[in-house]
Amino acid sequence: MDAHLAVRARGITKCFGDVVALDDVDLDVAPGRIHGLAGPNGAGKTTLLGLLLGLAVADGGGLRILGSPAGRAFAAPDGVAGFVDGPGLYPALTARQNLAALAALRGRDARTAGIDEVLDQVGLTDVADDRARGFSLGMRQRLGLAAALLTRPRLLVLDEPSNGLDPAGKRHVHGVLTRLAADGTGVVLSSHRMDDLEALCSDVTILATGRVVFSGPLGKLAAENGELDYRVRTSDVNAARRLAAGTAGIRVVDGTGAPHDVEALVVRGLVPALDELVARLVQSDIAVRELAPVVSPLEAAFLALTERQETGR
Numbered sequence: 001m002d003a004h005l006a007v008r009a010r011g012i013t014k015c016f017g018d019v020v021a022l023d024d025v026d027l028d029v030a031p032g033r034i035h036g037l038a039g040p041n042g043a044g045k046t047t048l049l050g051l052l053l054g055l056a057v058a059d060g061g062g063l064r065i066l067g068s069p070a071g072r073a074f075a076a077p078d079g080v081a082g083f084v085d086g087p088g089l090y091p092a093l094t095a096r097q098n099l100a101a102l103a104a105l106r107g108r109d110a111r112t113a114g115i116d117e118v119l120d121q122v123g124l125t126d127v128a129d130d131r132a133r134g135f136s137l138g139m140r141q142r143l144g145l146a147a148a149l150l151t152r153p154r155l156l157v158l159d160e161p162s163n164g165l166d167p168a169g170k171r172h173v174h175g176v177l178t179r180l181a182a183d184g185t186g187v188v189l190s191s192h193r194m195d196d197l198e199a200l201c202s203d204v205t206i207l208a209t210g211r212v213v214f215s216g217p218l219g220k221l222a223a224e225n226g227e228l229d230y231r232v233r234t235s236d237v238n239a240a241r242r243l244a245a246g247t248a249g250i251r252v253v254d255g256t257g258a259p260h261d262v263e264a265l266v267v268r269g270l271v272p273a274l275d276e277l278v279a280r281l282v283q284s285d286i287a288v289r290e291l292a293p294v295v296s297p298l299e300a301a302f303l304a305l306t307e308r309q310e311t312g313r
């Protein structure tokens with residue numbers, strides 16, 4: 001019944017000597033969805049992406065890519081493109097020549113392979129005839145994405161594609177991935193940035209020390225939060241602190257720690273207690289000038305889940 005999935009992984013295990021990089025990992029990626037992989041350093045994200053790209057073979061478990069069992073060929077399965085640990089490029093060739101060489105390797109005519117189109121999509125038209133050797137990290141990432149696009153993949157696998165991207169580069173890359181997904185391609189990408197995942201992904205899997213600690217829609221992750229820290233800026237920080245300390249369900253954590261932010265208060269609590277605090281501030285004629293989570297609800301959920309796993313709680 002899951003034959004339509006772009007990725008269906010069940011109970012995947014992968015070890016490097018004594019290190020268990022992946023431990024009983026399940027992953028479902030539907031066509032047309034952008035699925036984020038998050039987790040602390042060493043959690044197993046790159047290892048999992050490498051398995052999807054055919055760069056390594058799992059020690060145990062079942063992996064189906066685009067409906068077929070993952071082979072043991074150490075090559076990207078048909079319809080799959082992407083990169084881990086940065087794209088492989090020819091430094092002495094220009095961006096355009098790199099893409100032409102890749103097209104030729106696949107037996108395609110460079111003139112009809114769509115090189116100009118993919119360069120335009122990733123925003124590299126202006127540097128198309130510059131050598132890749134001089135490219136910044138963000139430009140190399142974009143050229144790697146252009147190379148993947150040339151193959152018109154049905155599954156795109158990217159390890160930290162936003163690394164090194166400036167805001168314009170990020171806009172190009174996000175636009176490309178969103179359009180690909182809208183056309184039915186499944187996308188799996190890793191990122192350390194919750195704001196990127198939030199901007200791009202419909203689903204997310206969080207790994208911690210090789211195990212899945214959350215997998216599902218992004219909205220569900222944000223909703224898993226308990227108490228959050230909120231920054232509250234008011235017209236009278238001392239009066240606000242006294243009121244907060246006397247409000248049931250609210251703990252005053254401290255200032256934000258930022259030297260310019262002495263006027264802000266940080267409180268911890270659930271939303272209903274926070275509502276009560278705001279009502280009491282207003283009743284006391286204290287103006288509320290700002291009220292915002294100190295870290296995004298997603299980031300807070302991520303930290304709680306991964307810390308829980310690492311401390312064994």
Ligand SMILES: Nc1ncnc2c1ncn2[C@@H]1O[C@H](COP(=O)(O)OP(=O)(O)OP(=O)(O)O)[C@@H](O)[C@H]1O
Nearest residue numbers: 016019020021039040041042043044045046047048
């Ligand atoms: N080729 C390898 N040989 C030995 N150990 C490896 C190898 N590749 C990965 N590991 C180990 O497997 C674990 C998972 O590594 P992996 O690179 O998949 O994590 P990651 O989540 O991608 O980390 P990061 O966020 O730092 O990129 C780590 O403990 C790592 O040291």
